[in-house]
Amino acid sequence: MRTLGALFIIVLFAWPWQPAVAGDDCADGRLSPARIVGGEKLVLSWTGKVNKKMATALDDAFEANKHRVKSVELSLKSCGGRVDYMAGTIAVLHHIKETHKLTTIVDQGSTCASACIPIFLASDNRRAALSSLWFFHRTWRRKLTGGVDEVQTGAPGKSSIDQFHDRYYVPAGVSAEWLKRLKPIIENTGGYWQTGRDLWESKSGIVTETIGDVLLQEDRTIYLAPAPGCTAMCRG
Incomplete structure (x- = not known):
């Protein structure tokens, strides 16, 4: 019985989906090493909170490679963050769009919440x-002063939903x-969950192109769990 328990633990940690849940969308945000794909596309991937480092990290990666590429692809997996850090990141993306084609992506099973969404919409x-x-x-701007995002608040913890949407959602179409x-839902509740399918089928305009749910084998490494035993069948 003890042996079977040990084998179960080995299978659990070696199961194929394990790498897919390794990145925490609410951990301290970080940018994965930049990659150039196909000789002309800069691929960037941000995982974790929208933090103070995000704008600088994206800008540095772009500036170091901008003369070698024609387009930039930014993958996002984030539970959100502060509005001022979000605004700074959006400014960097607008700068990238001045000279390069920009695409933002949220992959299968990934989360884009709160401040991540206006960043996604910047493309x-x-x-x-x-x-x-x-x-x-709704946005919460506790302890923030000034008009960092040009959305004025009546009091700490309150914000104008209309002004926020007008600034970040409407220009994106x-x-x-x-x-x-959406407004009365988020105005009177703690928030609103949607899937990519929900957003697409409701014609929200958040997403301009969908990615299917089938992940091809060549797109990722497949990790196989060690077999607890081998019969004549698996030995051929």
Whole structure:
């Protein structure tokens, strides 16, 4: 019995989905090493909170490679962060768009919540998996002073939903009707979860191109669990 328990633990930690959950979308945010794909596309991937380092990290990676590429692809997996850090990151993405084609991506099973969403919307080309997860809520600007995002608040902890949407959602082509339905939900609740499929089928305008839920084998490394035993069948 003890042997079977040990084998179960080995299988659990070696199961194929284990690498997919390794990145924590609420950990301290970090940028993975930049890659150039196909000789002309800069691929960037951010995992974790939108923090003070995000804008600088993206800008540094772009500046170091901008003369070698024609386009930039930014993959996001984040539970959000402070509005001022978000605004700084968006400014960097707008700078990138001045000279390069920019695409933002939220992959299968990844989350883009709160401050991550306006960052995703900063691109004109926005790809998301049908199985991605999204969380919308009103902005909370506790202990922040000044108009860092040009959205004025009446008091700490309160914000103008309309002004926030007008600044970050409407210019991206998000549906006015969809925003009208969203406002009372996030105004009167703690927030609103959606999937990529929900956003696409409701014609929200958040996503401009969908990514299917089937992940091809050549797209990732497959990890196989060690077999607890081998019969004549598996020996051939």
